[in-house]
Amino acid sequence: MGPEALAQVLSPLNGLFTSESQPGLMVGLGIADDAAVFRVNARTAVVATLDFFAPLVDDPYTFGAIAAANAMSDVYAMGGEVALALNIAAFPRDMAPETVTEILRGGAEKVAEAGGVVAGGHTIWDEEPKYGLSVLGLVNPRRLLSKAGLKPGDLLYLTRPLGTGAILTAGRAHEAARPWVDGAIASMLRLNRHSSHLARQARLQAATDVTGFGLLGHLWEMVERSGVAAEVAIDAVPLLPGAVESVAMGAHTGGEQRNRDWLAPHVRIKGPADERPLALLYDPQTSGGLLLGCPPRRAAKLESAFARDGEPLWRIGRVVPGPPAIVVG
Secondary structure, eight states: OOHHHHHHHHGGGTTTSOTTTSTTEEESSTTOOSSEEEEOSSSOEEEEEEEEEOOSSSOHHHHHHHHHHHHHHHHHHTTOEEEEEEEEEEEOTTSOHHHHHHHHHHHHHHHHHTTOEEEEEEEEEOSSOEEEEEEEEEEOGGGOOBGGGOOTTOEEEESSOBOHHHHHHHHHTTOSOHHHHHHHHHHHHOOSHHHHHHHHHTTOOEEEEOOTTHHHHHHHHHHHHHTOEEEEOGGGSOBOTTHHHHHHTTOOOHHHHHHHHHHTTTEEEOSOOOHHHHHHHHOOOSSOOEEEEEOHHHHHHHHHHHHHTTOOOEEEEEEESSSSOEEEO
C-alpha cells in the first residue's frame, strides 16, 4: 500500500494505543517508526514488526531468505537484536511441497544467521504465493534508534547501494544482465545486523531502513518527525551495478511513481539533475540498507569502525535547520 493511502487508513486509529493509555508502549501508531517497541523494564524492551510479500525472484530458497532479511531489517533499524520469528505464508494448493519447503528453509536459515529462531507460524491457501515473518527483537530502551532522532548538523550515511526495484523490474522483462540481477540479490540477502551494531557503538540516535518508500521517502519520514531539513548530494548516493542502465531501459515501478507523487511537495531538485539516478532515489527497495544520522563529532569514529570491519558506508548528505524538506542537488 502506498504511503498516502496507508496514512488515510491509519490516521483514525492513531489515538487508540498511545503511551498515555499504555505506559509500556514506547513506539506505536501515535509515533510511527520502523517497528513497535514495548518496554518490559528499565533495561529491556521488545521490538515487534512483520513483513511479507509475493516472490521477487524465481529460486524459492532465495525468495524465503530475502523475505526474512527484509522482515528482520526493521529490528536492526530500531537498534535491536532478533530473538524470535514466526512464518506468515500463503501458498497455492497446487504448489509443489518441495517448493514450499525451500521457501521456509530459506527464511529459517536466514533467521538463524541473525542469531534468532523461527518457532512456528501460520499458513493459508492463496492463488499467489506470499511469504514473510513476524519478528520479535530485544533492545535496551536507552539505546533505541529512531526516525525522530535527527539534529541540525548531523551527517547522513547510507550502508547499501540503491537500485533493487529497477533491476528486478528489468530482470522480469529479460532486459537486465545476469550480473546486475545477481548483484541485486546479493545485496538483498545481506543483513543489517552488524551495521546496526556499529551505529549503536557510535551512540547514534537516528536511523531507519530503506525499503518500499525509497531513499527519499524514508528520509522524508525522518526529517518530518525530527523537525529538520536535509540536503542530499545525488552524486554521492551509491547505486548498484546496472541500476542506471535499468532505468535507461524504462524499468520503472508503480511504487516509484507513488513515491514521487507523495514527495512532490517536500522535495526540491536544485539545479539540473540526470533523471536516471534521480529516479533511483525514489526506487522502492527490498531489504535495503540503513540510513543513519551521525553528529559530526562522531563521524570519524563511525567511518573508521565501518572501514575496519569491512562494512560499506557512504556519506550522502547532511541535516540542516528549517521546516521539514529535502533538497537534492
